[in-house]
Amino acid sequence: MSMVLRGAAVAALAVAAVLALIWAFIYGGSAELGVLDRVGPTVLWLLLAAKLVFNLAAACTAGPLVLALFVVAPDEPAHRQALRFAGYSALVWALAAGVFAVANFQVIANMPLVSDGFVPALFAFLIDEDPGRSGLMATGIAATTALLCFVVRRQSAVALTAALAFSGLIPLVLNSHAAGGADHADSTMSLYLHSAAAVVWLGGLAGLLWLRPSLEPGRLGTVVRRYSTLALLSFIVLAVSGVLAAWVAIGSLTQIGTPYGVIVLFKSAAFTILGIFGALHRLWVIRRLDSVPPRAARYFWSLVVVELAVMGTASGLAASLARTETPTSLGLAASQDPPPAPTLGNVLSQWELDPLWSVVCAVGVFTYLAGVRRTRKAGRRWPASRTVLWLTGMVLLFLVTNGGTHVYQGYLFNAHVVTQMLLTAVVPLFLVMAAPLTLAELTIRPRTDGSTGCLEMTRSILRPVLKMTAATPYLPVLLLAGTLVVxxxxxxxxxxxxxxxGYGIVTLLALSSGCLYMAALTAVPAPGQQLQLTVRLGAVVGTALLFGVYGQAISAQATVLEQPWYTAVGRPWGQHPFIAPELAGTIMWVIAGGALATAALIIVLRRTVLRRTVGDRAAESLEENPHPEPGISPKASILR
Incomplete structure (x- = not known):
């Protein structure tokens, strides 16, 4: 039965992918040869087929590695099968990457395989040209991943192998159809997020099918439920990144009728069907895997075969899109002009969606609200104020990374400082006070089979770090100082x-260092640790001095620090009053002052509440023991 099921799934995936690829390639006009073409249609179709195999093999490599990390336990047979399947897939991936690199050279250089000087020209292409280096790098990463899959066993090594596999998506993404967008950097990030999410979804499902015979009786429901969570997160990332990537490539709704736009519409339809299948899994099939396992399993695997066919269709369309001209690359979209002068109204009205942080905000809102819903469904209370704080923090994060500050940070040093300070000092206040880790510990089910989930990562990594920084508040202050230097x-x-x-790296560093700092300052101390709160107030004062010194320094050196922006874009608005880089220090002082004053107020309130708690407990102790030991007060006995 398992062999028949695998064969049906492979056939459905392959046939659907090839048919979709052929239709989209012909319809999009990419199959038409130029007048001076010397390589012929065979190489062009070989290039496209190699790209399709590349995508599918990469998914079947990284997806099972994710299953080995987060779905199955390290000591069960399915774990070894997942690594083996990933290794075989990585070998195919490496072969497809090599074929793609050679065929890509033939198409770009317009050189048939039997041409004189083909081999030296190919080597020069692989070493000197960006498309060649990307293909060579992808081949090397895939081959290394294949080797590691057959030798690694520890989860830490599996995690590094998975990270290497995902990095293998980067080289060819950089030379894919993202370059056709108006903003190459933004569209490349969208495409990478889109590809990574698709890899987890498709590769995880294919890996699940491969692992089926090695799963122990009764494990199917647990494994499918865990994969379903990964698939749901992938669905959200695919939706957000797909919309952003399509918008960058198409440019406007008037171009939706172009061949590229029509193919995107068909791909969106396949995505919608996959979303319906996912809903059926979560709302109907998974619930019955535990109650009526044999019957529910038949329904589940039947849906998997159909789902893989739809995924194959989407993969074929995606491979064809990589060779289809986008409306923006054909000049059908408006050119990118500088934004209007940076007045307050213009800053509030300008938008430029950032793919990475749009996805982060969407996933953050969804997961937090899902946790609140699960908490209330379990009969527990969760303060509405914390939910409001989290949503406010997510809205601020979205505005900072997608709104006017994001638009102008590419033109003005001042806007860069505003972005960095809001992410370091303001957004973390809301996110930390919403207690997301506490919510995660209340809602995520602990695992007892030795596998690693979000709860286990929270308890083994995040909680110890936060406990250490809360006990020694000067550590996050030093981290904050270091990030400012960087x-x-x-x-x-x-x-x-x-x-x-670079903007994404700065954003991530600012947000993570700010969250760690605010978590250390505002953590609720244990009874008897009022002195720790006093130390935290000292850390706030030290941080204020730190920002004061840095603000003065960047104001004094503003002309030098502004050079990368001035060199890149000049001053398109003339001598506008908000352009002066010397205002950067004042901006830092104002934002830091407000955030630190709020943090100090929270610490004082924590201290007041803790004193009242200790006093109440002391009174209760005195009532229970009216004759304490001589020389020791009831309050002191509690604090010992």
Whole structure:
């Protein structure tokens, strides 16, 4: 039965993918040869087929590695089968990447395989040209991943192998159809997120099918439920990143009728069908895997075969899109002009969606609200104020990373400082006070089979770090000082001004360091630790001095620090009053002052509440023991 099921699934995936690829490639006009073409249609179709196999094999490599990390236990046979399946898939991936690199060279250089000087020209292409280096890098990463899959056993090594597999998606993404968008950096990030989410969804489902015979009786429901959570998160990432990538490539709704737009519509229809299948899994099939396992399992595997067929269709369309001209690359979209002068109204009205942080905000809102719903469904109370704080923090994060500050941070040093300070000092206040880790510990089911989930990662990694920083508040202060040095006195400053990736790195560092700092300051101490709260107030004062010194320094050196922005875009609005880089120090002082004052107020309130709690407990102790030991007060006995 298992062999028949695997054969049906492979056939459904392959046939649907090939048919969709052929239709989209012909319909999109990419199959038409140029007048001076010398390589012929065979190489063009080989290039496209290699790209399709590349995508499917990469998914069947990274997806099972994710299953080995988060779904199955390290000591069960399914874990070894997942690594073996990933290894075989990585070998196919490496072969497809090599074929793609050679065929891509033939198409770009317009050189048939039997041409004179083909081999030296190919080597020069692989070493000197970006498309060649990308193909060579992808081949090397896939081959290394294949080797590791057959030798690693420890979960830490599996995690590194999975990270390597996901990095293998980057080289060809950089040379894919993202380049056709108006903003190459933004569209490349959208495409990478889209590809990574698709890899987890498709590869995880294919890996689940491969693992079926090795799963112990009664494990199917647990394994499918865990995979379903990963698939749901992938669905959200695919939806957000797909919309952003399509918008960058198409440019406007008037171009939806172009061949590229029509193919995107068909791909969106396949995605919608997959979403319906996912809902059927979560609402109907998974619930019955525990109650009526044999019957529910038949329904589940039948849906899997059909689902893989739809995924194959989407994969074929995606591979064809990589060779289809986008409306924006054909000049059908408006050119990118500088935004209007940075007045308050213009800053509030400008938008430029960032793929990564749009996805982060969408996933953050969804998972938190899902946790609140599960908490209330279990009969527990969760303060509405915390939910409001989290949603407010997510809205602020979205505005900072997608609104006017994001638009102008690529033009003005001042806007860069505003972005960095809001992410370091303001957004973390809301996110930390919403207690997301506490909510996770209340709602996520602990695992007892030795596998690793979000709860286990929270308890083994995040909680110890937060406990250490709360006990020694000067550590996050030092971390904050270090990040400021990196932000303003390292090459990252210029990289953030000129690169979307650099901007993403700065954003991540600012937000993570700010959250760690605020979590250390506002954590609820145990009874008897009032002195720790006093130390935290001292840390706030030290941080205020730190920002004061840095604010003065960047104001004094503003002209030098502004050079990456001035070199890149100049001053398109003339001598506008909000452009002066010397205002950066004042901006830092104002934002830091407000955030630190709020943090100090929270610490004082924590201290007041703790004193009242200790006093109440002391009174209760005195009532129970009216004759305490001589020389020891009831309050002191409690604090010991």
């Amino acid at each position: 932000f303003y006195y390292s090459p990252l400053l210029g990289y953030a001004a000129l690169s979307q990736l």
